Amino acid sequence: MSEEIKLLKGNEAIAHAAIRYGTDGYFGYPITPQSEIMETLMAEMPWETTGMVVLQAESEVAAINMVYGGAGTGKRVMTSSSSPGISLKLEGISYIAGAELPCLIVNVMRGGPGLGTIQPSQADYFQTVKGGGHGDYRLITLAPSSVQEMADFTELGFDLAFKYSNPSMILADGIVGQMMEKVVLPPARPRKTDEEISTESPWAARGKTTGRKPNIITSLELDAAAMEENNLRFQAKYRKIEENEVRYEEFMCDDAEYLLIAFGSSARICQKAVETARAEGMKLGLLRPITLWPFPTKAIAGYAGRVKGMLSVELNAGQMVEDVRLAVEGKVKVEHYGRLGGIIFTPDEILAALKEKLIN
Amino acid sequence: MKQEIIIAGFGGQGVLSMGKILAYSGLMEGKEVTWMPSYGPEQRGGTANVTVILSDQPISSPILNEYDIAIVLNQPSMDKFESKVKPGGILIYDGYGIHNPVKRNDINVYRVDAMDAATEMKNEKAFNMIILGGLLKVVPMVQLENVLLGLKKSLPERHHKLIPMNEAAIRKGMEIIRKV
Numbered sequence: 001m002s003e004e005i006k007l008l009k010g011n012e013a014i015a016h017a018a019i020r021y022g023t024d025g026y027f028g029y030p031i032t033p034q035s036e037i038m039e040t041l042m043a044e045m046p047w048e049t050t051g052m053v054v055l056q057a058e059s060e061v062a063a064i065n066m067v068y069g070g071a072g073t074g075k076r077v078m079t080s081s082s083s084p085g086i087s088l089k090l091e092g093i094s095y096i097a098g099a100e101l102p103c104l105i106v107n108v109m110r111g112g113p114g115l116g117t118i119q120p121s122q123a124d125y126f127q128t129v130k131g132g133g134h135g136d137y138r139l140i141t142l143a144p145s146s147v148q149e150m151a152d153f154t155e156l157g158f159d160l161a162f163k164y165s166n167p168s169m170i171l172a173d174g175i176v177g178q179m180m181e182k183v184v185l186p187p188a189r190p191r192k193t194d195e196e197i198s199t200e201s202p203w204a205a206r207g208k209t210t211g212r213k214p215n216i217i218t219s220l221e222l223d224a225a226a227m228e229e230n231n232l233r234f235q236a237k238y239r240k241i242e243e244n245e246v247r248y249e250e251f252m253c254d255d256a257e258y259l260l261i262a263f264g265s266s267a268r269i270c271q272k273a274v275e276t277a278r279a280e281g282m283k284l285g286l287l288r289p290i291t292l293w294p295f296p297t298k299a300i301a302g303y304a305g306r307v308k309g310m311l312s313v314e315l316n317a318g319q320m321v322e323d324v325r326l327a328v329e330g331k332v333k334v335e336h337y338g339r340l341g342g343i344i345f346t347p348d349e350i351l352a353a354l355k356e357k358l359i360n
Numbered sequence: 361m362k363q364e365i366i367i368a369g370f371g372g373q374g375v376l377s378m379g380k381i382l383a384y385s386g387l388m389e390g391k392e393v394t395w396m397p398s399y400g401p402e403q404r405g406g407t408a409n410v411t412v413i414l415s416d417q418p419i420s421s422p423i424l425n426e427y428d429i430a431i432v433l434n435q436p437s438m439d440k441f442e443s444k445v446k447p448g449g450i451l452i453y454d455g456y457g458i459h460n461p462v463k464r465n466d467i468n469v470y471r472v473d474a475m476d477a478a479t480e481m482k483n484e485k486a487f488n489m490i491i492l493g494g495l496l497k498v499v500p501m502v503q504l505e506n507v508l509l510g511l512k513k514s515l516p517e518r519h520h521k522l523i524p525m526n527e528a529a530i531r532k533g534m535e536i537i538r539k540v
Contacts (some may be wrong), residue, residue, distance in 0.1 A: 007387045007395075007513075033399060118399070180380070180395035181424050182387055265422070272421035348425040 001188035010176040011152040013183050014080070014106060015040035017154035018052075022191040023104075024075035025053040027066035031082045032106035032118040033174040036240040038080070050191055060085040064092030064105075071101035074197040074204030076158055080106035083124050084115055086132075093167060094133030098219025100234070102161035104154065105139070106170045108177035111342030119342025120174030122264060125319035128171050129293040136231055138238045141292040142167040143263040144186065147181035155186065162200070164241055171292060173315065175265035175344065190221075246289035248299050252278060256285030258358060259303055260350070261324050262313040263289050270313050272347040273354075284354070292320070297327040304331035309358035312336045313350055333358060361416050363501050364424055366441055368409035369433025369457070374488030375531030377514075379410035381492065385502040386414040396422040407436055414501055429499065431491060433457055452494055452537070454487075462540065471500055472537040478529075486529035493533020504530065 001020060008016065009276050015037050018026060028038045038056060046052035057063035063079045069078035081089060086107045096103060109124050111117035126132075128141050140160045142153040150172060157168035197204060205215045221227040249267075251277035252274055254257065262270040267288040277284035287303070303310070310332060312321035330332060337353035339345045345353075365382070369375045376397050386393040396414040411427075413419050429450045432438045434457040445451050449467045454476035472494035480486040496504065507530065511523050 005387075041371055174399065175396065175422060178397060178399045180383060180393075182393055182418075269421040269423050272424075275420060331422065344423050346423055346425045348422055 001185075003187050004185045006183055006185060006295065007082075007180055008147055009036055009178055009180050009181050010144070010147045010172060011036035011108065011178070012040045013147050013151040013185075014154050014170070015044065016185050017151035018078060019044060019046045019050060020186055020188040021155050021158060022050065022076065022189045023052055023078060023158070024141070024191055024235045025055070025066075025077040027053075027055050027057050027063040027070070027077065027079050029057050029060045029063050029081065029085060031060075032087045033120070033177050034080050034082045036177070037108075040172065049350075050188070052191070056126055060088040061092065064089035064096075067103050067105075068092055068096050068099070068101065071090040071096060071103040072099070074201035074206060075154050076102075076104075076162075076192070078104035078106070078158075082108050082110045082118075083112050083121070084110075085205060086124065086127070088317075088326065090127075090133035092331045093139070094135050094137060095219045096167050097133070097137035097139070098230075099136060099170040099217050101166050101167065101217065102158070102165050104161060104170070105156045105167060106172065109171065109173040111340070117342035118174070120265060120344060121315050121342055122266060123172055123316040123319070123340075124171065125292065125316060128169055129295070129323075137234065138166070138241070138293055139296075140164065140166055140241060141171050142168065143171050143290060143292050144176055145267045145288065146176065146266050147179065147183045150176060150231075151183050151185060154206045160241075160245060164237055165203075166237065166241070171264070173265050174342075175268075200335050211246055214316040215275070246294045246296050246299070248296035249290060250299075251288065253285035253287060253303070254284055256303075256306075257283040257308050258285070258354060259307045259310045260284065260286045260313050260354070261300065261310055261320070262286065262288070263292060263320065266313050266315055266345075269345060269347055270350060273350040276347055276353075277351060289320070295323050295327070297323070300327040301329070307332060309333045309335065311350075311358060312337045313353075315344065316340065362419075363412075363414045363499065364427050365414075365427065365429045365431070366410045366424075366427045366444070367431045367433075368437035368441055369381055369409070371406045371408040373408075373433050374485070375408045375433065376410050378488040378492050378516055379412045381489075381507065381510050382414070382495075382502070383413050384514045385507040386412075388506040388509045388513070389502055391415060392417065392419050394419045394422045407434070409437065409441075409445065413490035431494070431495060433491070438462075447504060450498060452491070452498065454491065469540040470494065470531055470537050471540050474533060474536075477532050477536055481529065481532065483525065483529070486525065486532075489529035490528045490533035490536070493535075494537035495533075496530065496535040497537050
């Protein structure tokens with residue numbers, strides 16, 4: 001398959017991108033608003049072309065543990081779900097992080113808590129970047145704001161996961177999952193061969209050959225001193241990721257007097273708010289964190305002395321705003337604006353909140 | 361050039377698929393397109409709407425305050441979206457589903473009796489394509505040939521035999537739409 005331009009839903013784009021990336025396996029369980037990922041994979045039947053396995057597991061818990069197993073063999077494996085389903089997967093995600101395995105997890109967020117609604121939300125920010133599962137672990141977290149990025153981040157998520165032997169998460173929401181846009185799909189590449197996997201991931205449990213020590217994949221270490229060593233190794237890796245992998249985008253920030261900070265779909269809505277504000281002569285800019293962890297702390301801190309205020313615009317009750325406040329260390333006023341439970345703000349509502357909370 | 365459009369009606373009227381065909385047609389013309397459905401627990405008989413944006417420039421928000429064009433196919437949609445048409449914008453409605461007249465006089469209002477025409481054509485499924493024809497007559501934002509290409513792209517091959525019927529429906533809509 002060569003490069004192709006298509007009109008796709010964000011969810012469909014992830015499925016197509018996964019096949020073209022040479023993904024070995026997808027394990028999932030349906031839930032709105034992300035079911036099109038597995039539906040598209042099933043319709044495309046990649047097991048007949050690339051040999052990719054697509055499997056509907058009996059539950060979310062089963063699916064993440066299939067990912068754990070597949071990742072342990074050095075294969076490119078992934079799962080996807082929406083908020084309540086991700087909560088179910090957290091034990092497995094913590095184990096995968098503890099065993100230092102690469103994999104891709106997609107969360108197309110919906111309104112919570114509990115079963116909540118099926119409408120868009122960004123209320124799983126804390127869950128994703130502050131832990132979620134138990135233990136001191138981190139997920140490389142990518143927040144797509146367009147259908148194109150749903151495709152691009154499938155590839156990037158896998159690349160980063162393998163670069164650092166760490167799970168990656170695409171943290172999307174119902175808007176970017178359900179909307180259709182023009183997307184350029186990359187040319188297909190073949191799945192990795194067994195030889196390539198053996199070279200690239202010598203730690204993988206791929207069946208013991210004579211003369212080498214067995215590879216053991218586990219997150220269990222009963223010796224506390226050894227477990228502390230493991231944790232120190234994880235932390236060193238996390239510092240390296242924080243140093244090298246921060247990604248963000250600035251929109252009209254150069255001369256901005258006020259700054260909106262928003263990720264994912266919210267950033268798209270904020271962009272329109274900025275366009276409207278600029279047309280009215282107001283100097284407003286937008287900073288969009290693309291990686292939520294590692295967070296663009298330095299970039300945001302750089303604006304602390306330059307702008308009069310920052311508004312963190314999120315489809316939740318105020319989560320990322322805490323990281324924005326930590327970044328600026330009290331040097332500038334930071335407020336939060338959000339809608340809850342699946343309700344989406346309009347560009348005008350964002351501008352009204354900015355005026356009410358910061359300008360007036 | 362940018363068109364921000366809302367299409368709203370009952371689930372089952374073909375609101376989402378009409379939006380999809382419009383988006384595909386835009387894609388065929390090399391435009392940037394965004395198609396954003398309301399994806400609540402809508403079913404046949406419930407309300408459904410879709411925002412379609414066609415633009416020569418990259419598109420920012422898929423969520424809008426107001427629209428250049430509103431196509432409303434039932435009374436609840438009229439109640440919800442009449443006030444959200446930009447001044448000087450366009451509102452198109454099907455006379456069959458609307459009981460209360462349009463109150464605003466700062467917008468251009470068009471009526472296309474698509475339900476009646478579809479019944480006359482003995483093809484209720486042509487309804488949304490008649491509406492689309494009406495829209496394209498008022499604002500020729502995409503060429504008919506690209507709509508047909510878009511249809512070809514969006515329909516599975518086994519349904520390609522329906523394309524001439526769809527073309528006839530679009531032409532019917534172009535013919536019967538009138539300014540109120």
